[in-house]
Amino acid sequence: MTLPLRAVIFDLDDTLFDDTSCTHAGLRALAAHSGLSVPPAELFARHAAHIRGIDPLLFRGELTAHAARVLRFTRLLTELGVPDPDGEAATVTYRGAYRAAWAPLPGAAGVLRDLRAAGLRLAVLTNYVRDVQAQKLAHFGLDALVDAVLCVEEVPAAKPDPRAYHAACAALDVTPGQAVMVGDSWEKDVQGARRAGLRAVWVNRDGQSGLDPDVPAISALADLPALLCLV
Structure with a gap:
């Protein structure tokens, strides 16, 4: 179930x-x-x-x-x-x-606000260092829209190691089965998350094909809230 x-x-x-x-x-x-x-x-x-x-x-x-x-x-x-x-x-x-040239992807802040309003807990899990990533999030106010930010030096191992996703789940006080990973990397954000027991949504902005058709995919962040009703 x-x-x-x-x-x-x-x-x-x-x-x-x-x-x-x-x-x-x-x-x-x-x-x-x-x-x-x-x-x-x-x-x-x-x-x-x-x-x-x-x-x-x-x-x-x-x-x-x-x-x-x-x-x-x-x-x-x-x-x-x-x-x-x-x-x-x-x-x-x-x-x-x-x-x-810094810019968020279109719809990033709005999607985070909508998901929070729907009662979902949110985290950012990144394979890069906090010194760099925290600046990006703060610059656009995205840090205030998530409950946790986990950078590479703060998790037991980087994605796609299962421990990275489990650390994010622990930070949000949820089980892997209650969480979905959203990201652009097929290996690090989709395959790794699924092996760790999470669901996954692939951000496929380039329209790549030939990968698992059973994995939900979006080309724009604005499509995410509606898709999450189905995963």
């Missing part, structure tokens, strides 16, 4: 916050400042690869968020052939454009 839904757990980046658009804005500024003529998709992919390589150092506390950025851009620009790259200057350039 499916338990009544009592809680909704959200991913942050590219679920409530438009991180992809902000990243592209930062990379455009970096490319212009550095004289690069790399196709945007390639630059984005190379940048993402360096994030994946450096994040473990950040998560283990070996680097601060700022130091991780400096290392990331030093490595990226070196890889792209920029002689003697200034990682500090590159960080300032990228970060300025990235911050200027």
